[in-house]
Structures are given as structure tokens and as C-alpha cells.
Amino acid sequence: MGRFSRWAVMCAVAAFAFATAVGQDEGMAPDFKLPTASGGTVQLSKLRGKVVVVNFWATWCGPCRGEIPGMLEVYQKYKDKGFEIVGISVDRDGWGVINPLVRKMKITYPVVLGNGEITDAYGGIDAIPTTFFVDRKGHVLKRHVGGMSKAEFEETIKSFL
Numbered sequence: 001m002g003r004f005s006r007w008a009v010m011c012a013v014a015a016f017a018f019a020t021a022v023g024q025d026e027g028m029a030p031d032f033k034l035p036t037a038s039g040g041t042v043q044l045s046k047l048r049g050k051v052v053v054v055n056f057w058a059t060w061c062g063p064c065r066g067e068i069p070g071m072l073e074v075y076q077k078y079k080d081k082g083f084e085i086v087g088i089s090v091d092r093d094g095w096g097v098i099n100p101l102v103r104k105m106k107i108t109y110p111v112v113l114g115n116g117e118i119t120d121a122y123g124g125i126d127a128i129p130t131t132f133f134v135d136r137k138g139h140v141l142k143r144h145v146g147g148m149s150k151a152e153f154e155e156t157i158k159s160f161l
Helices: 003-022 062-081 095-105 116-121 150-160
Strands: 033-035 041-043 051-057 083-089 111-113 130-134 140-145
Touching: 033 111, 051 062, 051 150, 062 083, 062 095, 062 150, 095 111, 130 150, 140 150
Parallel strands: 051 083, 083 111
Antiparallel strands: 033 041, 051 130, 130 140
């Protein structure tokens, strides 16, 4: 097998593994219904029709805290244009550590409490922040591991709106 053929096979395997890891039905974002601090829930499938960012994060994660201000600015700018962010906290200590940071950082997008089931559904979250960009029909368009600058985040959102 030539170098190009091996490369093509490796790319195909990687693409299949990614699609299998993050999607259910040909790239569909796994649905979830997770609790909010106020006792409500957020369900991804009820956000269809919007471009949704699903952001896995934690209060103790420096890069997570670092990207929140830029995400908030972009959220304020585009939320009326069919854009939503759902922050899925993977903090094991729950709302007792999440709520103070949400108040301190004035997070206005929905924050929910994640669990092992949801991280597994998204292919296993090995590093945070991990961000999924989901289109209006529920398909995963992009997965980004690591912090994002405001400019990078906004350019990505603009390309999907």
C-alpha cells in the first residue's frame, strides 16, 4: 500500500471514529435533558432551529474560565439571531461550586450539570473545555478541544448562522 493510500485509509478511519463518537444518526448531536440550578432542565432537541454551542467546562479549569467572557460577548451579540450556548459543567461538587462562579462571571446562557452519561454520549470528554457546534437541524458541525479566543469563537459562530 502506497503512502497516499495509507493516508487516505487513516483519514477515513479517523472521520468514521469522529462521527461515531460525537453523533448518533450520521452526525446528529446526542440529545440530552440536564438540570439547571433553578430546578428546570435544558433539552438539546428543544433548541432545534437554533445554532447551539454545547460547551463542556468546569469551575476549576483555567482555560474554561478564560474563554467565558468572550463567549458571553458573542452570545449577547447573536442570541437574537438564532444562537444559543449551553454550558455543561462537569464539576463533581455540583451547584455549590458552579453557582458562585456563574454569579461572579455573570453568565447569562443556560448552565446545566453534566454527568458521565452525557460525556460518554459525546464520545468521552478527555479534556476541557471541549466545545461542539451544532447546526439548526441538530448536526454536529465542529468539535473544538481547548480554549477559544473571542475572535475564533465569533468567526465560527458567524460561519454557521
